[in-house]
Amino acid sequence: MSTTTPLPPSVIGHWIGGETAGAADGRTLDVTDPASNRPYAKVARGGPTDVARAVDAARTAFPAWAATAHHERARLLHRIADAVEERHDRLAAYESYDCGLPIGQAWGQARRAAENFRHFAGVITALGEEAFRQGEEQLSYVVRSPAGVAGLITPWNTPFMLQSWKLAPALAAGCTIVLKPAEWTPLSASLWPDILTTAGVPAGVANIVHGPGTEAGQALVDHPGAPLLSFTGSTTTGRHILRSCADHLKAASMELGGKSPVVVFADADRAAALDAVVFGVFSLNGERCTAGSRVLVQRPLYEEFTRRLADRAAGVRVGPPSEPATEVGPLVHADHYRRVLEYVRTGREEARLVAGGERPAHLPEGNYLQPVVLADVPRDARVFQEEIFGPVAAVTPFDDEDEAVDLANATPYGLAAYVWTSDLRRGHRIAHAVDSGLVWINSHNVRDLRTPFGGTKASGVGREGGARSIDFYTESKAVHVALGEPRRPRLGGGP
Secondary structure: OOOOOOOOOOOOEEEEEEEEEEOOOOOOEEEEOOOOOOOEEEEEOOOHHHHHHHHHHHHHHHHHHOOOOOHHHHHHHHHHHHHHHHOOHHHHHHHHHHOOOOOOHOOHHHHHHHHHHHHHHHHHOOOOOOOOEEEEEEEEEEEEEEEOEEEOOOOOOOOOHHHHHHHHHHHHHOOOOEEOOOOOOOOHHHHOOOOOOOOOOOOOEEEOOOOOOHHHHHHHHHHOOOEEEEEEOOOOHHHHHHHHHHHHEEEEEEEEEOOOOOEEOOOOOHHHHHHHHHHHHHHHHHHHOOOOEEEEHHHHHHHEEEEEEEEHHHHHEOOOOOOOOOOOOOOOOHHHHHHHHHHHHHHHOEEEEEEEEOOOOOOOOOOOOOOOEEOOOOOOOOHHHHOOOEEEEEEEEOOOOOHHHHHHHOEEEEOOEEEEEOOOOHHHHHHHHHHEEEEEOOOOOOOOOOOEEOOEEEOOOOOOOEEEEHHEEEEEEEEEOOOOOOOOOOOOOOO
């Protein structure tokens, strides 16, 4: 770790009922630095006992938190945002060191996380409740109530920001929470106790239990005291969680994998499309669910675009995540690195390697990979069909609109899609025809937090964002009131 990076804690503990705690059985896990794969800290290894303590703390805190007025919760969310922004430098350093995220990209994480809290503070204060009149006879209205304890299971890519994406709406809605961060990247989550305490969040409203998904995560999924489960992660794990939630009839929101297409027509702004493709698949080390990892290029442009993409990939600066000039850092963990390298090996057999695929010579240790471009990728190739979650682009030609849509829809996933064309009517046609939850036309991944976020098919269940997040964390009750003398249907001939 560089001398300018704040030293991390040597042991990262749970946070339960407003207090730091170790695992009930004393177990820990090693946390490794992806730039060297050497352990630098230990994290509490939680299990069912720890989760049960956290759920009990959250249930105890729930009545008072649920009764807190919307505007009071909103004010507290703004204080959380302030506290996040005050820790900007430490957060960026932790995220970069723990995940391998280039520091230049990690600097935006505090801003994004703070924005999430400010956004949902506005949502909860502006959100009205519906009312309906049935002529002069009856008025019906809908009230929302916090649904209870929410279990939040978050991934290892941009972990702090994605934790804030779940914490903010859950707290805004009046739920208390148990957060289970990814065990590979617990470092930035160690900032939450100080942030939430500084902001004045009451003890027990937010709790954190660390540990493997198979132990701490499964215990949270199985605990009947947490009726909501929001998960972001792989499709395989999401399927397992959904099956487990069914046993308890838990409400579940699943943001899962992606294999998103970028459709580039011959009439596109070539420079803008190329910039968007390079950024979309190689930024964040390629470890992003909405990465445009399948690049579909119309045949008249195909050879030129593929060549230029390969040149750009070869020029991407791979290096230590702490260096401001670095554009791609090490992949998050040695296990994931081996998985991505196996996909690169497979891709060499299935398609034509035109860039990258090797460890840069100046980086002899750590999980480094020069960004990869595979050309002439057939639709049945594993690298076309399966989520790699690394800096690997698969390029495939198409001839016309129908083939572009067919190829775009030819995977099990349906999270995001990107369309580049100067014909906006065609852009809209493609956007409507592609089976995905999110589509950008002549734009890279620019989010509006008011819009729904989520995918179709194997990319997830449900939508989050804006009022839709509040819908998930609340129960709606319809109340019907007679305005006049009600009609009295009678059975049985009584008086």
